[in-house]
Amino acid sequence: MTQFNAGKKSVGTEVKNAIMTGVSYMLPFIIAGAVLMGIARIGASFYGVDNIWDSSHAESVHSLVQIFHDFDGFGGLALSLMLPIVAGYIGFAIANKPAIAPGMIGGLLAGKLGTGFLGALAAGLIAGYIVRYLANNIKLPKALASAGPIFIIPVGGTLIVCALMSYVIGDPMAALNRGLETWLLSMSDGNKVVLAAVVGGMVGFDLGGPINKAAVTTAMALLASGIYDPNTAAQVAIIIPPIGIGMATLIWKSRFPESLQEAGKASTLMGLIGVSEGAIPFALANPKIIAVNVVGSAVGAAMAVGLGAVNKAPISGFYGWLAVESWFVYVLAIATGSAIIAVGSLLVFNGEETKKEVKKENAPKFTVSR
Template sequence: MAKFQGGGGKLSAGAEVKNAIMTGVSWMLPFVIAGAVIMGIARIGASMYGIDNIWDASHEQAASLVVQVLHRFDGFGGLALSLMLPVVAGYISFALANKPGIAPGMVGGLLASSLGTGFLGALAAGFVAGYIVRALTTYIKLPKALASAGPIFILPVGGTLLTCIVMAFVIGTPLAALNHGMEHWLLSMSGTNKVLLAAVIGGMVGFDLGGPVNKAAVTTAMALLASGIYDPNTAAQVAIIVPPIGLGVATLLWAKRFPESLREAGKASTLMGLIGVSEGAIPFALSNPKIIVVNMIGSAVGASMAVGLGAVNQAPISGFYGWLAVEHWPIYVLSIACGSAIIACGSLLVFRNAPGEAIKKEMTAPKFKASR
């Protein structure tokens, strides 16, 4: 009798869960970015014609051919975005059970979408599918002559059916209720509460620059996009880029306060911030952890300012190429500038001078005149 391989490496439970979520999110992002950018192009183009609802079906028969094309573009972007939940679920399952887990995970993600469980349900579907396929791999044994049928027949079919049963009859209803309850709570927020939530998300994102706290805030904000809740995402996308831009600008304006290594890092940090990579600020945090507090303050202020003044970012895109697709984009850009300015100025309290420069001055030989 032969066991057929389904996958799964030997990791601790926590590391395995984290690895699976990060795998799912990383495979999902290209679909989300492609869809969001295409929709952004359509909506910016439509705004030039005074149209603010290019997604409306009435534009399919518009008199202008350009408007019809822009309407189709918006539909193409929406189609790409609709793959978000099945892809994240499919690749979470893939991380746990290799190729046999992809079909059960994707079907589970589609079912999660139809059940109204949102991103939370897609995550659950990915884990359910992955662990079911792994269990089938462990406990089902076949004769050697039939072993090759396992990965292409038994695991996908059995895994998909069992995943759908669990989602539809066991966890789907409570997850849908939890998702709708969270949606209503967040949508009911207004004024001070909304700004406070944005500040908390911004502070979390600015805390560890791509670490677990950052990822928790960003992933939660992205999860709410599927439910049409955009304020957390707006806050997160502003906060992602404020620290690297702020610190990069500081090294350009006050270069003598930073050691040579950080001056070089600052050039890369500015560029990484503009394309939406918060990790550009990590060298500064490693050099002097006090800057973390400044990062959190600047990120929180920028995020709360954007949300409080009405900017709305409907896509998980923080880079400059998505700024013009944001509703009230001048406010959005101003918020990024203000948060970055706070960090740039705050860095003056942390980085007071370049140690190398001071040492160099101390080592300079004193000048003296030789008398005859």
């Protein structure tokens, strides 16, 4: 059976290269989804529609609103492939084609379990190393050798990955999510600026992952009870990381790896329409940016709430900004948080990756050198 070897690369280098491979394959899906959703939401805003994703618009009296609703669905479909694609191709980078199916299925399960991109990251790495182990240790007779890469390894790898995701990784992350929601609810009667900073930092931490979802879900629950500050903080924080990082790539493009330079445009667009996932490729490429995201999101959220902005709707996209009470303060808070992240991004991505990419000869198309 085919064997896969790590060569002389350290585990850290191999993991980083694998993550960047997954990001490279994932980017076209993010860009396609962002553009389609941007078209839909911007177009719908001209008809006074700020929730074009709602199923009721499929029966709108305006045919263009129906089309925009469909476009938003197409974009959402593209984004829904983000987790399985990144997980599948992280596995592929480690153990080649037999790891794609276990990785993608594990990434799909990560989405279902609510573990976000951190769960997908884990699924891809588990798939890669499990498949490599199986390929290197299962010995088959010659007559059955061809069945290994297309049957035994994908099936066995998928079963192991799904079992680990369901019974080992999923439950602790779900428990963490419930605990965070309870903690936030207990803070709702305290200092509103501190609460806003905590909500903002959580939202900016994992960009759609369990910590982010705990903050947003709790904010939505409090919104239904007429408590608006957590929602204001969450909606501000959702869009600050992708806008801030996108601004940084526009200001000083050469400081970012070539594989991420074009991703900044999609990140900016996704931020403007209220989709935080545009910043995920940058967090995967350099986890140091997560701390910058937390600070920028916390500052922006605390500033909006502290200066009196109130967002009574679960809308973060630009098409809802003018409906916010004290909207100028709200926009200023977004700009401030985004500026913090833009500056921080330029410090974290200092151009070294780009120089090494240029120097590296015969580099695989979807692998980035450390």
